[in-house]
Amino acid sequence: MPEKVVIIGGGAAGPKTAAKLRRENKKIQIDLYTQEDIISYSACGLPYYIEDIIKDSKTLIVRTPADFEKENINIHLKQKCIKVDTDNKKVILEDLTSNHKYEVYYDILVLATGAIPIIPDIKGINLKNIFSLRTIEDGIKIKQKMRTSQNAVLLGGGYISIEVMEALVHNKLNVTLIEKNNQILKMFDEDFSQMITDYIIGHNIGKVNIFTNEEVIEFVGNENNEITKVITKSGKEIETDFVVLGTGVRPNTDFLAGSNIKLSINNSIKVNKTMGTSKTNVYAVGDCTDNFNLITNKETWLPMGSTANKEGRCAAINIAGGDCSFDGILNSTITKYFNYTISIIGISYKEALIQGFQPEFAIVTKRDKAGYMPDTGTVTLKLIVDKNTHNILGIQGIGEGDVNQRINTVIPAILEKTKLESFMNLDLPYSPPYSPAIDPVLNAAQIIYQKICN
Amino acid sequence: MPEKVVIIGGGAAGPKTAAKLRRENKKIQIDLYTQEDIISYSACGLPYYIEDIIKDSKTLIVRTPADFEKENINIHLKQKCIKVDTDNKKVILEDLTSNHKYEVYYDILVLATGAIPIIPDIKGINLKNIFSLRTIEDGIKIKQKMRTSQNAVLLGGGYISIEVMEALVHNKLNVTLIEKNNQILKMFDEDFSQMITDYIIGHNIGKVNIFTNEEVIEFVGNENNEITKVITKSGKEIETDFVVLGTGVRPNTDFLAGSNIKLSINNSIKVNKTMGTSKTNVYAVGDCTDNFNLITNKETWLPMGSTANKEGRCAAINIAGGDCSFDGILNSTITKYFNYTISIIGISYKEALIQGFQPEFAIVTKRDKAGYMPDTGTVTLKLIVDKNTHNILGIQGIGEGDVNQRINTVIPAILEKTKLESFMNLDLPYSPPYSPAIDPVLNAAQIIYQKICN
Numbered sequence: 001m002p003e004k005v006v007i008i009g010g011g012a013a014g015p016k017t018a019a020k021l022r023r024e025n026k027k028i029q030i031d032l033y034t035q036e037d038i039i040s041y042s043a044c045g046l047p048y049y050i051e052d053i054i055k056d057s058k059t060l061i062v063r064t065p066a067d068f069e070k071e072n073i074n075i076h077l078k079q080k081c082i083k084v085d086t087d088n089k090k091v092i093l094e095d096l097t098s099n100h101k102y103e104v105y106y107d108i109l110v111l112a113t114g115a116i117p118i119i120p121d122i123k124g125i126n127l128k129n130i131f132s133l134r135t136i137e138d139g140i141k142i143k144q145k146m147r148t149s150q151n152a153v154l155l156g157g158g159y160i161s162i163e164v165m166e167a168l169v170h171n172k173l174n175v176t177l178i179e180k181n182n183q184i185l186k187m188f189d190e191d192f193s194q195m196i197t198d199y200i201i202g203h204n205i206g207k208v209n210i211f212t213n214e215e216v217i218e219f220v221g222n223e224n225n226e227i228t229k230v231i232t233k234s235g236k237e238i239e240t241d242f243v244v245l246g247t248g249v250r251p252n253t254d255f256l257a258g259s260n261i262k263l264s265i266n267n268s269i270k271v272n273k274t275m276g277t278s279k280t281n282v283y284a285v286g287d288c289t290d291n292f293n294l295i296t297n298k299e300t301w302l303p304m305g306s307t308a309n310k311e312g313r314c315a316a317i318n319i320a321g322g323d324c325s326f327d328g329i330l331n332s333t334i335t336k337y338f339n340y341t342i343s344i345i346g347i348s349y350k351e352a353l354i355q356g357f358q359p360e361f362a363i364v365t366k367r368d369k370a371g372y373m374p375d376t377g378t379v380t381l382k383l384i385v386d387k388n389t390h391n392i393l394g395i396q397g398i399g400e401g402d403v404n405q406r407i408n409t410v411i412p413a414i415l416e417k418t419k420l421e422s423f424m425n426l427d428l429p430y431s432p433p434y435s436p437a438i439d440p441v442l443n444a445a446q447i448i449y450q451k452i453c454n
Numbered sequence: 455m456p457e458k459v460v461i462i463g464g465g466a467a468g469p470k471t472a473a474k475l476r477r478e479n480k481k482i483q484i485d486l487y488t489q490e491d492i493i494s495y496s497a498c499g500l501p502y503y504i505e506d507i508i509k510d511s512k513t514l515i516v517r518t519p520a521d522f523e524k525e526n527i528n529i530h531l532k533q534k535c536i537k538v539d540t541d542n543k544k545v546i547l548e549d550l551t552s553n554h555k556y557e558v559y560y561d562i563l564v565l566a567t568g569a570i571p572i573i574p575d576i577k578g579i580n581l582k583n584i585f586s587l588r589t590i591e592d593g594i595k596i597k598q599k600m601r602t603s604q605n606a607v608l609l610g611g612g613y614i615s616i617e618v619m620e621a622l623v624h625n626k627l628n629v630t631l632i633e634k635n636n637q638i639l640k641m642f643d644e645d646f647s648q649m650i651t652d653y654i655i656g657h658n659i660g661k662v663n664i665f666t667n668e669e670v671i672e673f674v675g676n677e678n679n680e681i682t683k684v685i686t687k688s689g690k691e692i693e694t695d696f697v698v699l700g701t702g703v704r705p706n707t708d709f710l711a712g713s714n715i716k717l718s719i720n721n722s723i724k725v726n727k728t729m730g731t732s733k734t735n736v737y738a739v740g741d742c743t744d745n746f747n748l749i750t751n752k753e754t755w756l757p758m759g760s761t762a763n764k765e766g767r768c769a770a771i772n773i774a775g776g777d778c779s780f781d782g783i784l785n786s787t788i789t790k791y792f793n794y795t796i797s798i799i800g801i802s803y804k805e806a807l808i809q810g811f812q813p814e815f816a817i818v819t820k821r822d823k824a825g826y827m828p829d830t831g832t833v834t835l836k837l838i839v840d841k842n843t844h845n846i847l848g849i850q851g852i853g854e855g856d857v858n859q860r861i862n863t864v865i866p867a868i869l870e871k872t873k874l875e876s877f878m879n880l881d882l883p884y885s886p887p888y889s890p891a892i893d894p895v896l897n898a899a900q901i902i903y904q905k906i907c908n
Contacts (some may be wrong), residue, residue: 336888
């Protein structure tokens with residue numbers, strides 16, 4: 001059993017590792033270092049804080065440093081890890097207040113440094129009121145600025161931009177989203193991306209613009225260096241009070257240069273199923289690690305708070321001498337735009353082609369309850385099946401109805417490589433307030449069966 | 455290819471078989487006989503019609519005889535099948551209007567005669583205003599009577615009684631439910647049954663009584679032979695304006711006596727995975743057939759509209775020369791009491807013991823969204839895992855939160871005998887409006903893992 005565990009990083013995975021490790025073992029020394037001045041908060045909740053559904057940013061904090069200290073876990077705020085020396089089992093840290101550098105020895109090291117925003121190299125990027133959204137401080141700044149603004153520009157068409165768009169539209173701002181690809185939400189097939197775009201535009205006429213195949217080439221400021229407009233490649237000039245960068249994140253692993261800890265896709269840390277790295281006694285968890293995609297059997301990188309929590313838990317069990325295997329992910333994601341659910345699990349049709357599958361698909365649009373019930377909503381589902389193996393590969397789901405229920409039904413089926421023939425007759429519970437007699441997700445399976453088995 | 459298919463029964467499975475068969479084959483002659491004067495309706499919707507959420511009983515009709523005639527399917531109403539002669543490939547029918555008996559020959563026979571209410575042998579059972587609830591006519595009678603009533607008694611504590619209770623409470627009646635067993639909803643474990651009982655009583659104080667371990671020994675009527683009170687074994691005298699019998703149903707198969715078609719549990723018709731019976735050229739679908747339980751690998755009988763639809767579809771594909779296998783069921787059921795979801799999938803802890811498993815369980819009560827989001831609801835889940843194999847055996851779920859999403863996640867896992875270790879780290883999509891970072895159903899799995907793997 002190790003005597004001293006050092007954890008670097010205070011977002012989700014690091015604190016989870018610390019808390020679980022303490023539950024598993026009361027004696028082990030646990031020291032957690034983070035460059036931020038708070039720990040253990042939900043970054044995923046920031047858009048809802050900006051929207052003002054959540055009034056107080058403190059609500060997003062899961063556990064305070066004091067909570068950890070009570071559990072005899074030592075929390076070191078504003079301490080940045082600048083180097084890892086695995087040969088000598090030590091890390092070099094910098095106190096961000098005093099700039100003092102010092103060494104800390106470990107028996108076991110856990111890297112949980114998360115991800116950091118990618119800042120695009122565009123003229124004027126350093127103007128005031130151009131924000132990333134990663135920390136609570138970012139969220140507070142955006143919310144403050146929003147309250148006195150009328151116009152906003154969102155760069156990039158990922159989930160974060162959709163969530164921030166809801167927040168801003170709800171607060172009566174005019175919002176322009178600019179995406180350089182030919183579709184927003186690039187993990188979706190083009191048809192679904194287009195339906196999502198149409199929904200957003202259709203439900204906020206005059207308030208929202210979405211420009212795809214478009215790039216910002218310059219941010220223009222006023223005499224106070226505050227942004228006033230963006231200029232695009234196609235020549236649009238869009239006035240704005242602020243910009244939120246949704247241009248992606250990357251693993252926060254620059255400090256590992258020279259450490260001989262093996263990196264993987266996107267410079268994420270290569271981990272095995274026990275959350276161990278290429279170096280003995282060094283674990284890595286959360287957004288800074290690579291992920292194993294259980295459908296393609298390839299490395300991928302998909303930073304998610306849920307994965308971070310599971311990985312932290314798993315690493316803690318293993319450090320404490322237990323046996324936990326985190327096998328991989330299914331690329332499961334979900335978000336909402338007001339009452340409209342947007343979700344994809346597994347892989348899209350286009351990705352299935354790229355990965356060498358022979359995909360077939362069905363799209364169904366159905367009511368989510370028995371047709372005669374009041375307050376039904378519609379769900380649109382796209383189920384993807386491999387024609388060779390009949391395995392279910394993925395599902396995309398959108399709509400104001402209960403999409404969530406349907407996509408969840410598919411998840412273990414993708415994991416278990418359930419055959420279409422079995423899935424089609426799956427015994428989903430039926431009652432008129434919950435579904436039609438044949439659930440929409442089974443309808444989709446039946447249609448694919450007709451296509452490929454007849 | 456057969457030339458003439460005769461279908462007996464007009465509820466859900468028979469019409470489904472007819473409609474699907476016509477889509478598969480345009481030429482085959484299809485004749486459907488039913489003893490009722492309507493076909494193709496949703497009996498599951500009747501409680502919501504009584505509640506008056508659905509205003510018009512016609513809304514429950516999926517397809518009219520005219521719809522079928524347009525598809526060149528011959529519908530014969532009020533024709534009762536009284537005998538099947540498989541040696542001579544004919545059925546004996548009776549015209550319920552004229553009482554004329556006649557024979558009809560078939561190439562393929564499909565039995566879809568459904569289930570009929572069990573009428574308990576209690577003194578006074580023939581009094582007026584003692585109703586079963588199986589047909590639309592039953593629903594209309596109960597709704598009419600409800601409108602002028604103040605008190606009602608429900609016999610039996612199954613799903614139907616819970617649904618009718620909602621209907622009556624919503625219409626401001628005082629309702630007493632009487633159940634002879636020691637708990638309502640006997641497929642649930644006692645702890646969950648008790649929580650459900652507590653919820654129902656707690657949310658309708660003064661309007662609802664639930665008496666378990668209690669039996670009605672006499673229905674007492676007035677001079678017009680209308681029921682006025684029930685007398686129970688323990689000596690209670692309960693005044694009531696009407697009674698709804700929720701005392702169960704049985705397969706409608708008495709007419710098969712002497713046919714040599716093999717019967718199964720509860721006198722349901724024994725079917726194989728193609729929906730064929732023991733006699734060549736005779737299929738059976740819907741509530742009149744037995745079911746194969748994929749967890750216990752035993753015959754069971756669980757009449758469900760969803761299963762009926764799948765079986766009808768499957769039989770039609772096979773009759774048309776295709777290849778469809780309906781492998782079995784997972785005992786999936788769900789209902790609601792106002793905003794409170796009640797669901798069980800797979801088998802309970804007590805049933806797992808009876809079936810020779812070595813079950814372990816965990817019960818969790820959690821919020822259904824990230825804790826900091828507004829409008830969270832709670833879900834209470836009981837997950838059952840076999841200690842020997844680590845296979846997931848079942849889940850019970852109740853609560854005002856999104857129970858549905860969680861239980862659906864478990865269904866393919868039960869089908870596929872997913873190990874606890876895999877399920878515990880299942881990649882469920884996470885976003886604060888949809889779940890905590892670790893979903894409650896995964897929490898339950900983690901707790902069982904701690905119990906049996908440490």
